[in-house]
Amino acid sequence: MNTGYNFAYLDEQTKRMVRRAILKAVAIPGHQVPFGSREMPLPYGWGTGGIQLTASIIGPDDVLKVIDQGADDTTNAVSIRRFFARTAGVAPTTRTGDASIIQTRHRIPEKPLREDQIIVYQVPQPEPLSRLEPSRAETRRMHALSEYGLMHVKLYEDITRFGHVAISYDYPVMVNHRYLMAPSPIPAFDNPKLHMMPALQLFGAGREKRIYAVPPWTDVRSLDFDDHPFRAARAPHSCGLCGATDGYLDEVVVDDRGGRLFVCSDTDHCETRRAAGHTGADALAAE
Amino acid sequence: MSIDLPGFADPVLGSQACFRAVLDAMARPGTFRAAGAGLSPPAPLVPAAAAVLLTLVDAETPFYLAPGFAPAQDWIGFHCGALPVEFPGVAAFVLADTLPDLAALAAGSDESPDASATVILQVAALGSGRRLRLSGPGLRVPVSVDVTGLPDNFPVLWAANHALYPRGIDILLCSGTTLAALPRSVRVEG
Amino acid sequence: MAYVAVKGGERAIDNAHAWLAEARRGDTSVAEIGTAQIAGQLGRAVDRVMTEGSLYDRELAALAIKQAQGDLIEAAFLLRAYRTTLPRFAHAAPVDTAAMQIRRRISAVYKDLPGGQVLGPTYDYTHRLLDFSLLGEAVPPPAPEAPAAAANMPRVTDILAHEGLIEADGAGGKEPGDITREPLSFPAERDVRLQSIARGDEGFLLALGYSTQRGWGGSHPFVGEIRAGDVSVEITPPELGFAIDIADVTLTECQMVTQFKGSKTVPPQFTRGYGLAFGHADRRAMAMALVDRAMRAEELGEEVTAPAQNVEFVLYHCDNIEATGFVEHLKLPHYVDFQSELETIRRMRAEAREDAA
Numbered sequence: 077m078n079t080g081y082n083f084a085y086l087d088e089q090t091k092r093m094v095r096r097a098i099l100k101a102v103a104i105p106g107h108q109v110p111f112g113s114r115e116m117p118l119p120y121g122w123g124t125g126g127i128q129l130t131a132s133i134i135g136p137d138d139v140l141k142v143i144d145q146g147a148d149d150t151t152n153a154v155s156i157r158r159f160f161a162r163t164a165g166v167a168p169t170t171r172t173g174d175a176s177i178i179q180t181r182h183r184i185p186e187k188p189l190r191e192d193q194i195i196v197y198q199v200p201q202p203e204p205l206s207r208l209e210p211s212r213a214e215t216r217r218m219h220a221l222s223e224y225g226l227m228h229v230k231l232y233e234d235i236t237r238f239g240h241v242a243i244s245y246d247y248p249v250m251v252n253h254r255y256l257m258a259p260s261p262i263p264a265f266d267n268p269k270l271h272m273m274p275a276l277q278l279f280g281a282g283r284e285k286r287i288y289a290v291p292p293w294t295d296v297r298s299l300d301f302d303d304h305p306f307r308a309a310r311a312p313h314s315c316g317l318c319g320a321t322d323g324y325l326d327e328v329v330v331d332d333r334g335g336r337l338f339v340c341s342d343t344d345h346c347e348t349r350r351a352a353g354h355t356g357a358d359a360l361a362a363e
Numbered sequence: 364m365s366i367d368l369p370g371f372a373d374p375v376l377g378s379q380a381c382f383r384a385v386l387d388a389m390a391r392p393g394t395f396r397a398a399g400a401g402l403s404p405p406a407p408l409v410p411a412a413a414a415v416l417l418t419l420v421d422a423e424t425p426f427y428l429a430p431g432f433a434p435a436q437d438w439i440g441f442h443c444g445a446l447p448v449e450f451p452g453v454a455a456f457v458l459a460d461t462l463p464d465l466a467a468l469a470a471g472s473d474e475s476p477d478a479s480a481t482v483i484l485q486v487a488a489l490g491s492g493r494r495l496r497l498s499g500p501g502l503r504v505p506v507s508v509d510v511t512g513l514p515d516n517f518p519v520l521w522a523a524n525h526a527l528y529p530r531g532i533d534i535l536l537c538s539g540t541t542l543a544a545l546p547r548s549v550r551v552e553g
Numbered sequence: 554m555a556y557v558a559v560k561g562g563e564r565a566i567d568n569a570h571a572w573l574a575e576a577r578r579g580d581t582s583v584a585e586i587g588t589a590q591i592a593g594q595l596g597r598a599v600d601r602v603m604t605e606g607s608l609y610d611r612e613l614a615a616l617a618i619k620q621a622q623g624d625l626i627e628a629a630f631l632l633r634a635y636r637t638t639l640p641r642f643a644h645a646a647p648v649d650t651a652a653m654q655i656r657r658r659i660s661a662v663y664k665d666l667p668g669g670q671v672l673g674p675t676y677d678y679t680h681r682l683l684d685f686s687l688l689g690e691a692v693p694p695p696a697p698e699a700p701a702a703a704a705n706m707p708r709v710t711d712i713l714a715h716e717g718l719i720e721a722d723g724a725g726g727k728e729p730g731d732i733t734r735e736p737l738s739f740p741a742e743r744d745v746r747l748q749s750i751a752r753g754d755e756g757f758l759l760a761l762g763y764s765t766q767r768g769w770g771g772s773h774p775f776v777g778e779i780r781a782g783d784v785s786v787e788i789t790p791p792e793l794g795f796a797i798d799i800a801d802v803t804l805t806e807c808q809m810v811t812q813f814k815g816s817k818t819v820p821p822q823f824t825r826g827y828g829l830a831f832g833h834a835d836r837r838a839m840a841m842a843l844v845d846r847a848m849r850a851e852e853l854g855e856e857v858t859a860p861a862q863n864v865e866f867v868l869y870h871c872d873n874i875e876a877t878g879f880v881e882h883l884k885l886p887h888y889v890d891f892q893s894e895l896e897t898i899r900r901m902r903a904e905a906r907e908d909a910a
Contacts, residue, residue, distance in 0.1 A: 081638065083375045090637075092421055095382050096455075099419075100477035102389045103533045103546035105500050109477040110736040115633040120875050121882025133386065135379045145889045152885055154562040182889045191391075200882065211865055213739040220473035238901055244893035252500050252548065254529060263893040272503070276390045283875045285736035291390045291501040291548075309896050327892055341889055423734075 084131040084164040090114055094132040094287070098278060101289035106251025107219070108202050113285040123156055124282025126179050126198035130160065133194065133278075134177060139167045141175035146183035146324065146341035153181070172344050182245075184266040186323045186345040189275035191292060197260040199281040202288060204248040204258040224256045227299065235304050244309070250297045251290055259296075265308045265324050270296040313338040316358030318349035366441040368405055370417050378418040385415060385535065388544040393497040393508035395489055400540045407460065408435040411537035412483050419481075420445045420456050427454035429463070451480075460485040462514055465524045465532050476529040479547075486512030489538040493517075499549040508543060510536060518553035525550060577622050591615035600803075600832025601625055605873060606632025607733070607752045609802050609831055626754075630874045637733070643788040646796060650806045650829075651708050654783040657833070660709045661776040662810060668706035673781060674833070709778035710808045710825065719810065719823040739865055746848055746868060751829060753871030755837045761861040762843035770847045770859030774826065777810035781833050805830050807838035811846050816854050824853060 082088065090112075097111040116124040134140065140160055144153040148170040156179060157168050169175050172185040181198040189195060205215045208226045218224065227248055234242045241247075247264040251257045259270055260279060270277065270290065277290040290296060300306040311325045316337045323345050325338040337358050340346035350359075371377025384396040399410030408416075413435075420426050422444040428436060439445055439458075451457050452467055457480050471479035492511025495518070498504075514520065524531045524547060531547030545551070578585065592599055592615035602614040606629040614632060621627035657673025660666055672678075713719040729744040737745065750758060765771050783803050787796040809826035813819075826846025828838035847861035860866055870876065 083379075087638065087640070088375060088378065089421060089423070091378075091382075092419060093423065095386075096419055096424070097477070098386065099389050099481070099533070100479070102386065102501075103548060104476050104529045105548060107476060107529055110475075110738065112734045112736060114637040114733075115630070115874065116637075117634045119630065119881065120878025121880075122878065122885065124878075133379075133383065135376065135383065145886050149562045150886055151562040151566055154566060158563075158566075181885075182887070200879070212869070213865060216474050239904060242897060242901070244897040245890040261887075261890050263889055265893065274503075276386070283879055291546075293503040294500040309893065309900070311892065311896055324889070325892070326888060327895065341892075 081163055084134050084160070085117075086114070086128065086131045090128075091132045094128055097287045098129065098132065098289065101278070101287050102276070102291050104255075105290050105294050106255030106257040106288060108281075108286040108288045110285055111287050113282045116282065118155070118159070120283035121200060122152060123179070123181055123198035125280025125284075125287070126181070126196045126282075127156060127159065127280075128282060129196045129278050129280040129287065130177060130179050131164070133196075134160065134164055134166060136164070136166065138176045139169050139174055141169050141172060141178045141344075142180075143178070143183060143185070143342075144181040145326070146185070147343040149343065170344050171348075172342075182261050182263075183324070183341060184262055184269045186320075186340075186342045187348075188269075189273060191274040193275040195273075195275050195277050197262075197277065197279045199258065199260045199279045199286075200283075201246075202258055202279065202281040202284050202286040204246075204256050219255060222254060224250075227256060231299060231301070235301070240304060240307070241300070247306075248299050250299060252294055252296075256299075257288065257290075257296075263310075263324055264298070264306075265310050267296075267298045267306070268308055272296075311338055314356060315340045315346060315349075316356040318346045318354045318359075319356040320345065320349055320354070366437045368403055368438060370402070370442040371414075372401065374417070377414070381414040381418040384542065385418065385544070388535070388542055389501075389533070389546055391501045392499065392544055392546055392549040393495070393502070393506050395541050395543050397540055398537075398542050405435045405438045407431060407485070408438070409485055409537055410540045411542045412458065412485050412535075415483050415535055415537065415542065416443055416445075416456075416458070422446070424455040425453050427451040427457045429457075429459040429461070431460055432458055454480055456480065457482045458485075459483070461512075462517065462520070465520060468532050470524075470527050470530040470532060473530065476531070479530065480532050482532055482534045483537060484534055485537050486510055487538065488512065489536060489541045489543055493553075496552040497545075497549050498552075501546070501549070510543075512538075518551050521545070521551040577620070586619060588612060588615040588619055591618050597833060598623070598625060600830070600834050601755060601837070602628045602632060604831040604834065604837065605629035605752055605754065606636065608632045608636045609800075626873050626877050630877070633874055643790065645799075646787045646789065648784040648786060648802070648804070650780065650784060650804065651706075651711070652784065653706070653780055653804070653806075654801075655706050655780060656783070656803075657781040657805075658706055658778065659776070659780075660778045662709065663712075666707075666709065666712065675835070706780070708780070708808065710810070713777070713810065713823060717822070720813070720819075720825060722825070737868055741864055741868060743845075743849070743852075746864060747827065747829075747845060749868045750841050750844055750871055753841075754873035754876065755834075755840070757871050757873070757876075758840040758844050759836060761847070761867065762840035764859065765843050765847045765861045770850065770862040772824075772826070772843075772846050773812040774843060774846065775810045776839065777808040779805065779807045779835055779838065781805040781835075803832050805832065805834045805838045807835070807842045809839070809842035809846055813853060824849070 093112050097109045101109045116127055142153045142157040144150040160166055172187040177194050179196040203215050208230055209215050231241050245263045246258055246261040247267050249257050249259050272293055274292050276292055279288045298306040314321045317339050320340055324341045326341045328337040330337050381398045384398040388396045399414030402410040402413050404413035416439055420443045425448045426445045428447050448454050468480040488511035490509055492509050494507050494509050497506050528547055533547055534545040536543045592611045598618055599611055599614045602617055602625055603609050617628035617631040658671045723743055732748050783801045785798045786800045787798055789796045807828035810823045811826055813822055813824040815821035826842040828841030830837045844861055848864050850857050850862040
């Protein structure tokens with residue numbers, strides 16, 4: 077553990093500022109709380125919001141899992157895990173069930189989370205209305221008035237044009253019947269996991285300087301219409317390695333003749349299943 | 364004199380542990396969490412409230428303390444770097460031992476409901492006394508919490524605060540080394 | 554097979570960093586560049602990195618430039634990330650540019666003025682011909698020295714203000730905002746706007762300033778004055794109770810004098826656009842002054858039509874550390890989202906085929 081910096085890198089005054097913002101975020105589920113985001117030693121866009129959240133909550137007894145795209149071994153996940161190993165000396169894990177804090181980019185683990193866990197999302201764009209209204213002064217006003225007609229119109233236009241909503245990730249949700257919220261760029265497949273999750277969910281956007289939260293057991297609904305209910309899509313295949321049919325799949329190009337291998341995006345889910353003896357159709361070929 | 368009494372033995376890890384207790388309490392309204400064990404703050408400050416102050420309050424937070432806490436003011440100033448403000452209406456944190464007039468505190472604006480006060484309220488007991496029934500975010504099913512030291516009409520006062528949602532005041536109840544939270548999002552029935 | 558190749562992120566990072574260190578050093582038969590050389594001989598690069606990195610330290614800026622292989626945005630980022638970890642032990646008093654030890658001072662609005670025009674070490678009238686003598690090592694002959702500059706170098710805006718022809722300078726007194734502690738919110742006042750663009754990307758400010766000259770929010774600017782030189786930084790430690798001089802910093806200040814037709818309540822007068830930068834940075838200070846003036850459109854009752862006048866647009870996009878992060882983050886893996894897009898587009902194409910059949 078490197079002692080040149082404070083525990084978990086951030087100075088104590090910064091942690092207090094972030095902690096105060098987190099508490100207000102928990103008290104107002106789905107509301108984006110502005111915070112004095114600091115420059116981190118990783119670039120904006122690499123998870124500086126999530127890193128500041130994790131640095132402000134983590135303690136020496138925590139067990140940390142970091143995933144990017146569902147995988148523990150993607151380079152950015154490795155880099156962030158190393159950052160906390162170096163600055164906080166915490167125990168890392170790749171096992172979802174063993175982690176007390178899970179920092180994630182773009183996925184929610186397949187294994188249901190528990191009440192004693194916290195999931196920290198890295199958020200590139202916290203404003204769910206940003207593609208419809210670029211001015212933040214204007215979108216703040218819309219949130220104040222709970223005026224989300226713009227988003228409903230967008231979804232309705234999708235339906236009239238394509239027959240269904242054409243948003244496949246970062247699919248907007250209503251939190252606690254009050255705030256429209258960007259769930260971060262998780263696939264819409266993961267959206268149902270946000271609803272009534274036993275774990276506390278924290279969202280950090282470093283560059284945009286916003287923190288928001290969903291407390292445990294909170295109502296989180298993906299926007300839809302009665303006659304066009306929300307549908308969570310996944311590739312219609314089973315995992316080539318473990319045979320799972322319930323998880324989100326990555327599509328791996330294996331040759332230049334159209335060959336494809338579908339494998340679990342959640343590497344811990346896949347490894348746990350394989351360790352338990354499950355095999356997929358391509359398991360031998362992939363070894 | 365009161366500044367001679369120490370703060371956290373390890374300020375970094377002490378405030379981290381206390382913050383997790385407060386965060387957990389805020390995420391699950393009405394559940395009890397331990398905080399401040401090992402602290403011996405000047406009277407009338409109790410360890411849980413002292414730990415919350417050390418964890419969240421500093422020179423950047425306008426802070427109001429009820430008159431009864433004057434003997435602890437130097438200690439708070441020394442350990443937190445916080446100077447009290449004269450009027451509770453501009454405070455981000457309010458330290459009190461009887462429920463202040465919630466309507467007189469900062470409840471935030473429609474655009475910035477987070478710019479609101481958190482009341483650190485010392486009560487006589489948590490786990491006995493008047494039974495309150497809580498429901499809302501953080502609670503899978505409604506829970507009961509027993510508190511001694513809240514006014515009899517607390518459910519009515521709280522309903523007025525809850526009606527401001529998403530504006531409103533959040534309360535941290537502290538007794539001895541125990542704390543519990545009432546975020547504005549929670550509904551309280553008597 | 555191919556899928557296995559995505560494993561081993563840890564080793565890949567270590568190897569990449571080792572390669573980077575080797576590439577940074579370059580040909581080892583060539584002498585390694587020293588930070589003193591960068592600080593002394595690449596001064597304008599150091600100036601820019603200090604300004605955009607929000608930290609006045611020539612040695613650390615030189616180190617950042619060396620570490621970043623001369624990528625100035627990367628260097629500014631290194632400096633910023635270092636800066637955020639520093640404790641704040643005092644607040645300096647505002648520097649007094651009227652008392653600047655002048656190295657350069659020019660005005661485009663007066664032929665001559667008290668203190669005179671001082672060109673200083675400028676590129677303005679160099680012919681842009683590659684100087685092949687610099688391929689070798691040569692010590693230039695010493696520059697002729699004038700007698701010490703006149704002590705009295707009043708700011709041009711003060712001369713105009715004396716006659717009441719220019720608006721009063723912005724009201725002081727109020728504690729200025731600090732975007733490094735409090736996130737931007739709107740409407741953003743001028744103190745916060747100036748702080749934002751002072752550390753904004755030079756290229757972005759230059760392009761926006763240029764756009765105002767081409768009719769996108771023009772204000773008929775004149776360079777009232779550009780001055781560059783050293784000013785002293787003072788703090789008042791509470792235990793002393795009086796101001797002490799802790800450092801000299803080199804600054805370039807530009808006061809742009811711009812047209813204003815007046816309104817119902819205010820008679821016609823000149824208005825101000827203000828630019829300030831670390832080191833020698835005419836271009837940056839001038840562009841900043843143009844953008845500052847453009848962002849004052851609403852305050853001065855002008856119609857807001859151009860990008861440079863849109864405060865939210867300018868402030869949210871001027872920071873190159875934020876911008877480069879978000880642009881470059883697109884190279885991080887996005888395959889989960891792309892997969893969801895693949896499924897959606899396949900489904901839509903299948904539905905289109907069914908409809909056609």
